[in-house]
């Protein structure tokens with residue numbers, strides 16, 4: 309469902325060009341759970357951002373369900389991200405002064421959903437991450453693990469087809485990390501949501517169907533689970 | 539996002555930083571308060587003046603006088619060249635060195651101008667005393683009501699024929715508490731003649747005039763009475779000379795009046811209708827009002843920089859939040875709308891509170907003013923607040939706030955989501 313064709317991305321900062329991604333080809337199938345691993349600075353986040361239409365590639369193209377996104381209008385890309393994608397970022401990006409509900413509801417509000425829809429969807433998402441009892445708490449009063457679960461609920465709330473997660477367990481201790489991990493895999497298995505996870509965590513990567521290893525902006529290994537299991 | 543959600547979001551963002559929002563609103567408040575006050579004073583004055591200058595009417599009458607030739611302006615003190623008059627034997631020839639005119643001169647001026655159906659020289663007269671059917675005598679100031687002019691009255695009517703007088707209200711109240719009783723009675727007016735004795739004339743009271751600027755404290759007599767008194771009082775040798783005259787025209791059509799004024803202008807005369815006099819007063823008040831409002835606008839301008847500042851800081855503070863919203867699919871337009879709404883809301887609250895504050899202050903000031911000065915300025919409210927002015931001020935302030943918000947809102951809407959999410 310997601311396809312990268314000879315993607316490259318060059319960042320220009322202070323007049324110096326830096327090629328963060330070099331001629332990457334990748335195809336992600338629907339329902340797949342894919343981990344992107346690699347050293348810091350190898351271009352994992354860059355690849356994820358391009359796949360998610362958050363940024364435009366310098367060269368190459370990203371196809372979604374066979375359609376080239378470079379032809380999409382700004383508006384079309386916005387609604388694509390809003391309706392088909394869910395995001396879990398490396399940082400929480402929660403609004404501490406708002407309630408858990410208000411934080412989770414954001415994608416639905418952006419979409420302009422009806423109040424009834426917002427209510428049922430948000431409740432379902434919060435129940436899925438086990439935070440339905442904290443719905444009216446201020447986000448700043450939550451623990452780190454709870455915050456990350458709120459982020460997952462926010463990624464989940466609009467019934468997305470793909471969830472992009474950048475280091476979802478990066479700043480959590482191993483126990484809470486494991487719980488969040490569990491949550492993501494459950495979504496993948498039970499709801500068939502395609503999962504694209506950027507991670508340093510070998511354990512998390514190992515539980516994915518497919519592991520992609522990056523180095524200096526290139527894919528150096530693409531391992532299917534069947535292969536690793538042998 | 540739905541419009542209602544945008545407004546709610548904007549409002550919530552403002553509430554997040556109560557202190558900063560309050561201070562910015564306060565600056566707008568000051569501007570809006572000042573503007574409402576200055577505008578209120580202007581409107582109050584206009585209302586009062588309007589009620590005062592409307593007490594003489596007449597749309598087919600104009601006051602005419604000779605134009606004064608002072609090439610360097612009236613108060614320059616420069617010497618004016620003496621011009622030799624033309625043939626002294628021609629009584630209609632106009633002396634270029636004076637503004638005074640004789641009756642034949644006046645008549646020769648208007649004779650060949652179509653549309654002028656009558657002319658009354660300006661008879662200046664002085665009254666001495668007045669009494670009504672055996673009452674006490676009071677001092678009286680007299681004026682002439684030119685034919686075609688109508689005085690507004692509290693009771694009775696304006697002058698409509700010979701041997702009539704319409705009384706000034708203060709005088710009328712002294713003559714009889716119930717001013718209605720005076721209408722139709724005979725007033726005896728005394729006036730001094732050059733030998734020092736006092737001559738009297740009996741006049742019918744037609745009514746009592748409404749107070750107003752245009753009439754000073756005069757009671758008015760009809761032109762025939764004025765002519766008689768003037769001739770009795772005149773001390774000049776030779777023919778009587780007048781400062782100006784009044785013309786009666788056959789139409790109130792502005793284009794026709796303009797044509798007559800133009801003809802008179804070509805002959806060196808300026809004509810002013812009642813409407814012109816009123817317009818001149820309105821213009822003066824308009825300039826005064828504009829001047830006052832400009833001060834308030836300066837305050838608003840300063841406050842609008844406060845809005846810009848507040849929003850620029852808000853954009854910086856919320857860079858990550860904006861990045862997230864964009865990443866989750868919010869369009870530029872919506873981001874722009876949220877920030878614009880924030881600035882318009884700041885403007886709205888400042889404008890609203892400023893207007894309310896000004897109205898309360900103004901009404902209290904009016905009460906105090908009435909207590910101290912009511913007698914000399916009857917019917918005058920220091921401040922007048924009209925719904926239309928208040929609405930206009932609110933819209934203006936919201937408009938200024940919107941404009942102030944454009945730059946920060948554009949900045950916010952153009953942020954790159956990835957950069958914003960990386961922003962530290």
Ligand SMILES: Nc1ncnc2c1ncn2[C@@H]1O[C@H](COP(=O)(O)OP(=O)(O)OP(=O)(O)O)[C@@H](O)[C@H]1O
Pocket residue numbers: 319320321326328346347348349350351352353354355
């Ligand atoms: N906006 C940018 N401007 C300039 N250089 C950038 C920008 N974004 C990323 N880079 C550079 O591109 C390279 C790849 O960045 P990227 O964020 O994809 O790495 P990563 O693999 O996700 O690393 P990490 O594991 O530390 O998150 C890095 O060297 C980074 O410095």
Ligand SMILES: [Mg+2]
Pocket residue numbers: 352353354474
């Ligand atoms: Mg990264």
